[in-house]
Amino acid sequence: MEKAIEVINTGNELLDGRILNTNGQWIARMCASKGLVVRRITIVGDRLDDIASALKEALSRRPALIVITGGLGPTPDDLTARAVAEALDRPLELNDKALEMVRDFFRHLGQGITPAREKMAWLPVGSRPLENPVGAAPGFLIQHGGTIIVALPGVPEEMKAMFKKHVEPILDELAGGLNRYEARFLIYGLRESDLAPALEEVARANPGVYIKTHPRSEEGRFYLELFVASVASSASEAREKMSKAIMALWEYVSSLGGSMMPYTPE
Amino acid sequence: MEKAIEVINTGNELLDGRILNTNGQWIARMCASKGLVVRRITIVGDRLDDIASALKEALSRRPALIVITGGLGPTPDDLTARAVAEALDRPLELNDKALEMVRDFFRHLGQGITPAREKMAWLPVGSRPLENPVGAAPGFLIQHGGTIIVALPGVPEEMKAMFKKHVEPILDELAGGLNRYEARFLIYGLRESDLAPALEEVARANPGVYIKTHPRSEEGRFYLELFVASVASSASEAREKMSKAIMALWEYVSSLGGSMMPYTPE
Structure with a gap:
C-alpha cells in the first residue's frame, strides 16, 4: 500500500519568485x-483561506502525512496555526509547553515575553508542540483521521533541524523497512521519441521499477539523461529488480544504435 | 480586481527531490x-488523475490564467494533453498544425514521423498549438470559461523561450498597465518579534503596500531582511505609496534602537 505524503509550503516570497x-x-x-x-507539493501565500483550503484538499486525499512549512513566526502574516485550526474546525489555545519553549528561547537572550512572542504559542487544540533547536517559533504536530499533520517554520535551517528531529522518525515508521535504489545514465545518439516504445516495453515488463528520460543539451549536442529507481522490501530485491530493467534498457539502446553510460550528478 | 494566476508543474522528478x-x-x-x-503553485507527478484533478481544482478558483509545465513529450508518461482533455471533458484529436510543427522539427534532422512523435500532436479539441522554437513538442493554449490554460514543456530552455513568445503578451494584457515597485533592506539590532507590532501598524496605514520580514543569520549574527513592494496603476503612484511606508518603517526601526539599510541581493 502506498503511504502518500503531501507537502504545503507557505509564503508570498515563494509566489512572487523571490x-x-x-x-x-x-x-x-x-x-x-x-x-x-510525495504525491503533491502545494505552494500558497500568506492568506488564511488559501492555507486552510490547501490543507483541507490535502486531507481529502487521505495521505499518511502532511508537512506544512512557514507561517509560524510572530508577525501578523504568520497564519499557519490559525489556518490549521480553521481547516480542522478546532479552536486555538495558548499551549503551555509551547509558551515555555518560547519563554526559554528569549530568556537565554535576557529578554521577556511580548504579545507578538506569545502569539507563537497559540496552537490548535490537540497539538503537540515541537521544539525548535535553532529559532524562536515552535512547530507542532496534530493528528486528523489517519493523517499526521506536522507544521514547521519556513527558515531552512530551522525547518531542516526540526524535520530531522521530529519528522524523520515518522518517515522511518511509515517506510517500514522499504529500500530504494536509484541509478542514472547518459544516452547518446538517440532522441527521446526513438526510445519511447522501448521504455514502455521495459516498464511494462518490470513492475516496481520507475524509468524516466530527460532530454538535455550541451553546446549544441543533444543527449538523454535516464533515471531508474526501484523500491522493494529488501535491499537485494530492489537491486535485483533494477539490474534486470537496466540490462533490458542497455540492449535496446545498443540495438537502436545509441550508447549508454553510468552517470553520477555533480 | 485581482487577476489571479495559477501554476501547475508536473513531473515525478519534482516530487522525489531530484x-x-x-x-x-x-x-x-x-x-x-x-x-x-501567482496565487498557487501545485506540483504533481506523472499521473493522469493527479494532473487532471489539480487542473480541475485550479479552474474551480477561476483564475485568469493557468500555466502547466511538463508532460508534453513522446514518452508514455507524458500525460498533460490527456489530463487537460479529461479535466475539460473534451476528446483529444490529432491537431494538423501541431503535427506540421512536429514534422518540421524532425524533417530538419532528416527524420520522419513515428507513432511516439505523432503523439505530441494529439491535443484537446479546441486547442491552439504553440510553436516550440527549441524542442520537438509543441505547447498548446485552450480557453475554459474565463480562464486561459497554457501548457508548456518542462525542459527549462523550451519552457522559457515559449513563455516569452506566447505567454508574456497575455501577461501584459492582464496587467493592463499595472506597475510594481519593490525594495529590500537589512535591519540590525531588532528581532522579528520586536518589530511585529510596528509592521502591523505600517501595513494597516499603507494599503496596497506589501511588507514582509525574514529572519536571517550569518556567522552567529542575527538580522532581518525586509521586503517592501507596491503595485499601482501608475509608476509614480506605486513609488510614492512605497516611499511613504518605507519612511514610516525607518522611523519605527530607529525609535526601537535598530538600524535599517538598503540592500540589493547578489
Missing part, C-alpha cells in the same frame, strides 16, 4: 530516500 | 514583475 522553494525539494528528497512517495 | 522547481520560480518572477499575482 525565493526558490528549496524546502519543498529537500523534504521530497528526504521522503524519496526512504522509498516514500 | 530536480529543484526552477520553472515555478521563474514563472512566478515573470508574473510578479508585471504586478500580477
Whole structure:
C-alpha cells in the first residue's frame, strides 16, 4: 500500500519568485530516500483561506502525512496555526509547553515575553508542540483521521533541524523497512521519441521499477539523461529488480544504435 | 480586481527531490514583475488523475490564467494533453498544425514521423498549438470559461523561450498597465518579534503596500531582511505609496534602537 505524503509550503516570497522553494525539494528528497512517495507539493501565500483550503484538499486525499512549512513566526502574516485550526474546525489555545519553549528561547537572550512572542504559542487544540533547536517559533504536530499533520517554520535551517528531529522518525515508521535504489545514465545518439516504445516495453515488463528520460543539451549536442529507481522490501530485491530493467534498457539502446553510460550528478 | 494566476508543474522528478522547481520560480518572477499575482503553485507527478484533478481544482478558483509545465513529450508518461482533455471533458484529436510543427522539427534532422512523435500532436479539441522554437513538442493554449490554460514543456530552455513568445503578451494584457515597485533592506539590532507590532501598524496605514520580514543569520549574527513592494496603476503612484511606508518603517526601526539599510541581493 502506498503511504502518500503531501507537502504545503507557505509564503508570498515563494509566489512572487523571490525565493526558490528549496524546502519543498529537500523534504521530497528526504521522503524519496526512504522509498516514500510525495504525491503533491502545494505552494500558497500568506492568506488564511488559501492555507486552510490547501490543507483541507490535502486531507481529502487521505495521505499518511502532511508537512506544512512557514507561517509560524510572530508577525501578523504568520497564519499557519490559525489556518490549521480553521481547516480542522478546532479552536486555538495558548499551549503551555509551547509558551515555555518560547519563554526559554528569549530568556537565554535576557529578554521577556511580548504579545507578538506569545502569539507563537497559540496552537490548535490537540497539538503537540515541537521544539525548535535553532529559532524562536515552535512547530507542532496534530493528528486528523489517519493523517499526521506536522507544521514547521519556513527558515531552512530551522525547518531542516526540526524535520530531522521530529519528522524523520515518522518517515522511518511509515517506510517500514522499504529500500530504494536509484541509478542514472547518459544516452547518446538517440532522441527521446526513438526510445519511447522501448521504455514502455521495459516498464511494462518490470513492475516496481520507475524509468524516466530527460532530454538535455550541451553546446549544441543533444543527449538523454535516464533515471531508474526501484523500491522493494529488501535491499537485494530492489537491486535485483533494477539490474534486470537496466540490462533490458542497455540492449535496446545498443540495438537502436545509441550508447549508454553510468552517470553520477555533480 | 485581482487577476489571479495559477501554476501547475508536473513531473515525478519534482516530487522525489531530484530536480529543484526552477520553472515555478521563474514563472512566478515573470508574473510578479508585471504586478500580477501567482496565487498557487501545485506540483504533481506523472499521473493522469493527479494532473487532471489539480487542473480541475485550479479552474474551480477561476483564475485568469493557468500555466502547466511538463508532460508534453513522446514518452508514455507524458500525460498533460490527456489530463487537460479529461479535466475539460473534451476528446483529444490529432491537431494538423501541431503535427506540421512536429514534422518540421524532425524533417530538419532528416527524420520522419513515428507513432511516439505523432503523439505530441494529439491535443484537446479546441486547442491552439504553440510553436516550440527549441524542442520537438509543441505547447498548446485552450480557453475554459474565463480562464486561459497554457501548457508548456518542462525542459527549462523550451519552457522559457515559449513563455516569452506566447505567454508574456497575455501577461501584459492582464496587467493592463499595472506597475510594481519593490525594495529590500537589512535591519540590525531588532528581532522579528520586536518589530511585529510596528509592521502591523505600517501595513494597516499603507494599503496596497506589501511588507514582509525574514529572519536571517550569518556567522552567529542575527538580522532581518525586509521586503517592501507596491503595485499601482501608475509608476509614480506605486513609488510614492512605497516611499511613504518605507519612511514610516525607518522611523519605527530607529525609535526601537535598530538600524535599517538598503540592500540589493547578489
